[in-house]
Amino acid sequence: MLDNSPKAWVWWLNRFFTVGLALLELYTGIIGQTVVLGEIIPDTSLGNESSLVQQGVDIRGEIGNRIDGGAVRGANLFHSFIEFNVENGQRVYFSNPNGVQNIITRVIGKRSDILGTLGVLGNSNLFLINPNGIVFGANARLDIAGSFVASTADSLVFDNGFAFSATNPQAPPLLTINVPLGLQFGATPASIVNQSRATNINGEVVGLQVQPGKTLALVGGDIDLQGGSMTAEGGRIELGAIAQNGLARFNLSSAPEAFPISLSYKGIQSFQDIKLSRRSEILANSDSTTEMVSDVQLQGRRVTITEESGIFARNRGSGLPGSVTVNASDVVELIGGSPINQDSLINVSNSGSGAGSNVIINTSRLIVRDGAYIAATTAGAGRGGNITVNALESVELIGTTLDSQFGSGLFSQVRRDARGDGGSITVNTRRLSVRNGAQVSTPTFAAGQGGKIVVKASESVEVSGRTPDGQNVSSLTARSALGATGSAGSVLIETGQLLVQNGAKVSVSSLSSGNPGNLELTAHNILLDQGSVEALTTSGTDGNIVLKVADYILIRNGSLINARALNNGNGGNINIDTNFVIAVTKENSDIIANAFEGSGGRINIKAQSIFGLAPRDTLTPLSDINASSELGVDGVVNINTPDVDPSRGLVALPTNLVDASQQIAQNCSREGRTASQQSEFVITGRGGLPPNPSEPLSSDAVWEDLQFYTLNSEVSNDAQIEKKRVSPPPPSIIEAQGWTIDTKGNVTLIAHAPTTTSHTSDLTPVSCPTARN
Numbered sequence: 074m075l076d077n078s079p080k081a082w083v084w085w086l087n088r089f090f091t092v093g094l095a096l097l098e099l100y101t102g103i104i105g106q107t108v109v110l111g112e113i114i115p116d117t118s119l120g121n122e123s124s125l126v127q128q129g130v131d132i133r134g135e136i137g138n139r140i141d142g143g144a145v146r147g148a149n150l151f152h153s154f155i156e157f158n159v160e161n162g163q164r165v166y167f168s169n170p171n172g173v174q175n176i177i178t179r180v181i182g183k184r185s186d187i188l189g190t191l192g193v194l195g196n197s198n199l200f201l202i203n204p205n206g207i208v209f210g211a212n213a214r215l216d217i218a219g220s221f222v223a224s225t226a227d228s229l230v231f232d233n234g235f236a237f238s239a240t241n242p243q244a245p246p247l248l249t250i251n252v253p254l255g256l257q258f259g260a261t262p263a264s265i266v267n268q269s270r271a272t273n274i275n276g277e278v279v280g281l282q283v284q285p286g287k288t289l290a291l292v293g294g295d296i297d298l299q300g301g302s303m304t305a306e307g308g309r310i311e312l313g314a315i316a317q318n319g320l321a322r323f324n325l326s327s328a329p330e331a332f333p334i335s336l337s338y339k340g341i342q343s344f345q346d347i348k349l350s351r352r353s354e355i356l357a358n359s360d361s362t363t364e365m366v367s368d369v370q371l372q373g374r375r376v377t378i379t380e381e382s383g384i385f386a387r388n389r390g391s392g393l394p395g396s397v398t399v400n401a402s403d404v405v406e407l408i409g410g411s412p413i414n415q416d417s418l419i420n421v422s423n424s425g426s427g428a429g430s431n432v433i434i435n436t437s438r439l440i441v442r443d444g445a446y447i448a449a450t451t452a453g454a455g456r457g458g459n460i461t462v463n464a465l466e467s468v469e470l471i472g473t474t475l476d477s478q479f480g481s482g483l484f485s486q487v488r489r490d491a492r493g494d495g496g497s498i499t500v501n502t503r504r505l506s507v508r509n510g511a512q513v514s515t516p517t518f519a520a521g522q523g524g525k526i527v528v529k530a531s532e533s534v535e536v537s538g539r540t541p542d543g544q545n546v547s548s549l550t551a552r553s554a555l556g557a558t559g560s561a562g563s564v565l566i567e568t569g570q571l572l573v574q575n576g577a578k579v580s581v582s583s584l585s586s587g588n589p590g591n592l593e594l595t596a597h598n599i600l601l602d603q604g605s606v607e608a609l610t611t612s613g614t615d616g617n618i619v620l621k622v623a624d625y626i627l628i629r630n631g632s633l634i635n636a637r638a639l640n641n642g643n644g645g646n647i648n649i650d651t652n653f654v655i656a657v658t659k660e661n662s663d664i665i666a667n668a669f670e671g672s673g674g675r676i677n678i679k680a681q682s683i684f685g686l687a688p689r690d691t692l693t694p695l696s697d698i699n700a701s702s703e704l705g706v707d708g709v710v711n712i713n714t715p716d717v718d719p720s721r722g723l724v725a726l727p728t729n730l731v732d733a734s735q736q737i738a739q740n741c742s743r744e745g746r747t748a749s750q751q752s753e754f755v756i757t758g759r760g761g762l763p764p765n766p767s768e769p770l771s772s773d774a775v776w777e778d779l780q781f782y783t784l785n786s787e788v789s790n791d792a793q794i795e796k797k798r799v800s801p802p803p804p805s806i807i808e809a810q811g812w813t814i815d816t817k818g819n820v821t822l823i824a825h826a827p828t829t830t831s832h833t834s835d836l837t838p839v840s841c842p843t844a845r846n
Contacts, residue, residue: 169195673708
């Protein structure tokens with residue numbers, strides 16, 4: 074029964090008010106939570122031109138948030154926020170007023186997390202600046218018609234000196250601001266992380282993507298792609314990791330063949346790290362419908378590509394070649410180790426009629442290991458891209474994939490059915506090391522000509538070892554594969570020392586109708602130890618080996634210098650110019666230019682000496698020089714060494730150089746003119762005198778001066794104590810005038826000739842005019 078008393082009504086009103094308040098708080102909390110999740114909070118630094126966030130509006134047929142307002146200055150629109158985040162599933166778009174080319178957004182608060190869609194309702198470029206860091210989540214995507222630059226710089230600097238700063242926020246001046254000059258970084262720039270795995274309408278992973286011909290740039294402290302991807306079809310991708318206090322300048326161009334935005338890092342002294350991991354990808358492709366070129370630039374201290382990550386630039390059209398440029402002040406490192414043969418890589422490919430993109434590595438050290446690789450391939454009519462490595466200290470190519478099937482290394486390949494030529498591989502460094510099955514290789518499998526290999530290593534080139542199963546050897550090789558009709562490229566190496574060992578090889582070869590290239594090695598010395606330098610052909614010509622070696626060539630343990638021809642091919646020529654060619658006779662290390670049906674080659678050796686090798690008509694278990702042909706005409710061996718017999722012109726020296734008994738006088742009189750004029754006495758003997766030239770030095774060979782000293786006594790008394798002391802004059806050296814012999818046969822030199830002697834010498838003093846009878 075309902076109680077209608079006043080007390081009951083008060084109770085019901087209280088209950089209703091409490092429930093209503095709770096519902097209001099719940100609703101407010103939900104709304105508040107939605108606002109907090111978005112966390113797009115404008116600041117007041119722009120005054121009455123502050124940004125305005127319109128929530129829940131229709132944007133291209135879906136609900137999203139639109140950002141209006143901002144300060145327009147010329148072709149630039151400025152926004153400023155305390156917080157700027159896009160949550161998972163959210164869609165946030167900037168309005169694009171007419172005449173605006175650049176939308177510039179700064180965040181002065183915490184790190185920005187972009188987990189949903191960030192877009193622009195127009196064609197403007199979008200700049201997002203947050204010095205405290207930026208993270209793009211796994212579902213982050215861009216819907217932007219212009220270029221996109223995300224940066225943890227402190228400010229964006231303009232050509233008139235104005236800096237739109239996120240650390241010292243001020244409103245832009247009312248005067249016209251035209252061209253952004255660059256990004257100014259502070260002392261400790263924060264990192265940028267990209268985890269985006271967003272897909273396109275075909276279900277392909279594209280990650281953060283811009284429209285064809287546009288730029289996608291992440292410029293901050295450390296740049297970390299944690300499974301994230303970046304895509305710019307016919308555009309430019311830029312990663313810059315700056316350490317402190319630097320200005321990264323924009324290069325803006327309206328030319329149709331140029332990118333709207335690229336960056337220059339000249340003048341910046343220090344950088345931070347760039348890392349691609351967890352299958353991260355950078356995709357800069359050009360399709361057949363556009364002439365636009367694709368470029369990628371990475372600028373950092375250490376650039377690491379690992380865990381099946383990669384950089385790809387594919388040309389499917391007829392446009393100009395693009396480039397993948399990696400600049401690292403310390404090291405560029407590609408690390409493989411994948412169990413499914415999908416290893417870390419940089420790969421530029423060409424299937425169109427235009428030229429393929431080039432790969433340029435500028436660093437102090439390059440390390441490619443465990444099956445990782447850098448490759449340029451062509452599969453169409455266009456030429457393949459070139460690979461250029463400039464490493465101040467070293468290039469290390471090490472190992473293979475886990476199953477030992479594919480080596481780490483540098484590759485330029487002409488694929489089957491391709492008509493274009495392969496690109497070249499150029500390595501400029503101090504030390505190049507190719508070990509444990511790694512390779513530098515330029516094969517052709519088609520009609521296109523293979524690329525050449527050029528190595529300039531000021532200190533050394535080491536090619537060493539093979540895979541654990543012994544199937545693949547470390548190598549520098551240019552080859553025309555079986556079934557190819559194109560010729561192989563050449564190999565040119567300039568270095569201080571070339572070391573080829575443990576089964577490794579440096580070679581040019583043709584296994585089909587194409588010709589092999591030439592192999593030219595210039596070094597201070599060459600050491601082959603179970604290694605080979607080869608030029609092999611089956612039916613072609615060329616395949617010559619030229620060795621210009623300043624010091625020596627050492628060939629050990631079955632090593633080969635080999636210009637051999639199979640089938641009906643002619644043996645190549647071997648030209649060696651060095652001081653010494655050295656081998657061990659019984660180690661079967663050979664220099665050969667053989668043939669089977671064709672003619673043998675020609676071996677020309679110009680050297681000071683050849684040790685351990687000898688020309689022979691057939692190959693033997695010894696170390697041979699041979700240019701024979703199995704069925705054809707033998708080749709020629711020409712050895713040019715100096716015509717000098719080392720034993721010719723030698724004169725036998727006598728054991729007894731002089732008869733001392735005929736050369737020594739009895740004494741030298743003081744009156745003799747010889748002694749007084751020469752002021753010296755010289756004798757050869759033992760016991761304190763210089764040694765006899767014909768006998769060994771003894772332990773008692775000590776020189777002792779024999780002379781008289783004049784001794785001056787000094788008298789002192791009490792009266793003379795204060796007198797100045799006078800040093801006695803130095804004693805004069807008196808020349809020995811003779812000698813005496815005691816009863817034991819000991820000879821003693823004396824200063825004055827004796828008045829009597831017990832023994833008379835047969836020798837006459839040199840000062841005496843009379844001669845011995």
